[in-house]
Amino acid sequence: MFKYKVLDLFAGGGGFSTGFEMVELDGAGFEILRAVEIDEDACKTLELHLGKEKVIKGDITKTEIKQKIITDCKGKVDVIIGGPPCQTFSLAGPSRSGKAEMREALKNDPRNTLYKHFFELVKAIEPRFVVFENVEGIISKEFDQADELNAKQQVAIEVICDELEGLGYYTYLKDRIVDRYQVLNAADFGVPQQRKRVIIIANKHDRLNSLPQKITEDKPVSIKEVISGLPVVLPQLSTETDLLRFNYIFGEFDKSVGKFIDTINGLKDFYREQNEIQSEEFSALIQYVNEAGKKLKKRKYTKEKALKEFIKGYNEKLKPFVNLYKQDYKTYHTSRVHNFRDVIIFSYMRQGTNSAQFIRKDSPVYDGFLDSLYPYDRTKHLDTYVKHSLEKPSNTILSHMQKDGLKFIHPIQPRTFTPYEAAMIQSFPPGHVFCGERNAQYRQIGNAVPPLLAKSIGEAILSMLVDIDAKIAKKNQGLTTSV
Ligand SMILES: C[S@@+](CC[C@H](N)C(=O)[O-])C[C@H]1O[C@@H](n2cnc3c(N)ncnc32)[C@H](O)[C@@H]1O
Incomplete structure (x- = not known):
């Protein structure tokens, strides 16, 4: 040729x-x-x-x-x-x-x-x-x-x-x-x-x-066409908790910890529909969050300690497959560590909405619970969190993903897009490799035509x-x- x-x-x-x-x-x-x-x-x-x-x-x-x-x-x-x-x-x-x-x-x-x-x-x-x-x-x-x-x-x-x-x-x-x-x-x-x-x-x-x-x-x-066939990736959780919001999270157990557990249970069904064979590790994790979640709900005292233990147990169960796809997908298909407040926000937000909508009282998707969890300055831009919709194209993938991915929340998994997903959304061929660590990969992917x-x-x-x-x-x- x-x-x-x-x-x-x-x-x-x-x-x-x-x-x-x-x-x-x-x-x-x-x-x-x-x-x-x-x-x-x-x-x-x-x-x-x-x-x-x-x-x-x-x-x-x-x-x-x-x-x-x-x-x-x-x-x-x-x-x-x-x-x-x-x-x-x-x-x-x-x-x-x-x-x-x-x-x-x-x-x-x-x-x-x-x-x-x-x-x-x-x-x-x-x-x-x-x-x-x-x-x-x-x-x-x-x-x-x-x-x-x-x-x-x-x-x-x-x-x-x-x-x-x-x-x-x-x-x-x-x-x-x-x-x-x-x-x-x-x-x-x-x-x-x-x-x-x-x-x-x-x-x-x-x-x-x-x-x-x-x-x-x-x-x-839609992004569904390029990312839904990929293996489930869950984030490790940091155990730092912001006490004020922690009390709120615990007071609204079903909306917070409960919603996070529901989200993980939902993944099992979604990926069964997609015919993905569930790994043993994933099943063990699901079992853990359900059982530990029930116990956590019953706790009357030392709630902060109990929540930290729940998170620690979850991180332990996640360990065997946290980097599982690092090798297969040379471009990382692994998640950042997220704090618990953020994964609750990710789980609770509706697909296709952003934080400007959930904290504005006149918005049709205003949500008092999410409004109370919003941790950022309200005098600045308010669309800090954006949860994408599975059935639609994504917003512009930005090199800013190297700093944080809050504008790129996965539609059904409680985390932000992995570099591999960002590369698929940018239409790179499957398996295309980006060198460098996670943030260097986000930078190259976000910058690309x-x-x-x-x-x-x-x-x-x-x-x-x-x-x-x-x-x-x-x-x-x-x-x-x-x-
Ligand atoms: C918007 S990105 C280009 C993306 C590229 N066209 C693609 O499709 O992947 C701009 C690139 O210019 C590079 N760059 C910036 N200043 C440069 C310079 N003085 N000499 C060479 N490259 C430079 C940056 O490192 C960055 O990777």
Whole structure:
């Protein structure tokens, strides 16, 4: 098969690369010639999938790295793909909601100018196509005009398109009159996730750029389709208890400990339906929580001690299979340790709701019990906890999962998504390995362009390349024949 060559800049754990390498059309496809990345763990992941010789580890802004990229790629690369991190463009985080001094610091963040290095490389290497990917904030029109930083953000997308045009690339799209960029939602491309990203496709052939074809028919893929076949993973529980809330938890036994036990019992039935063979260890754990739970309920005194003992016993029973799937699924399919308050919140919340809903008195899903358990500052954002719905696509998987996963609560298991589940929701192929420890894996997965979205972008470009090259070949043939 003929393979067009690709340079992946800011390659991360290789979402973009993985999708491009999936593309196949009329006997042609793509091969990653080089992938450039600064993060150690992400480089290991890339080396594993692409081969060591294809990965350039280092800082793109450094002259020697740039020089190496140019030496390796000039005259050899057909397409440059990449998503330079642009901190101030993000719609989430301190660039929008942080204090003034934080925003000021961000203004001078060197990461804001990384895109310039991307264009320096485009200029030097002169590929036939360029794909620039970024967060939706890059085109947001909702910024405060009075703020100098935000005024800059408003025009960023145009600056980038102009920059490409200045380098001789055509950014306009088929069937569009004005826009030179597209906002693509991964959910339209077979990815079980709502994730909107801005994509600019640019070519040196003076052609209108093809639009990636949406593949999701009427209903987006649900997370059930990619995660429900995976083995049950339960979290270890920390025994720290916050006394005030502890009393509340104990006073509402059926809603708290009882609900946690019900959740675990429910898993047995759900996975029986899915035909999973239950392990002996899992059955022993279920038996333990039911029996110990009954005893705990009857306790009149020393309740805190009793609850800690219950948790300790549960952790003991969990031990044999807490890391069981670490080996099979090289990307961790293991849970973080959670505190008991959180697993109660996870168990009690309804699928498809968030904490802003359960603590707002005017919300249809307001819940006094959960409201009393909510431990965070109520003057800040209130959607700290988000429980996903099995039948729907997930919210945008974020690299923030490396810090905490509360916005990614599993629909039926009392925990947050494992890295493996996050990778499946990002549409990585089953068994795809990410290197590094759990948080490094979350970071690479959360940062990635979903491979299925990347694949559709690659297909749009490949169809153009194949068409252009067929015409060039025909013309050359005509010339040869007429000679
Ligand atoms: C949004 S992620 C890219 C994700 C990637 N496109 C994918 O699909 O998996 C941006 C990446 O740029 C890398 N990066 C940031 N600054 C860099 C620099 N100066 N040189 C090289 N890589 C850098 C980060 O480590 C991060 O992995």
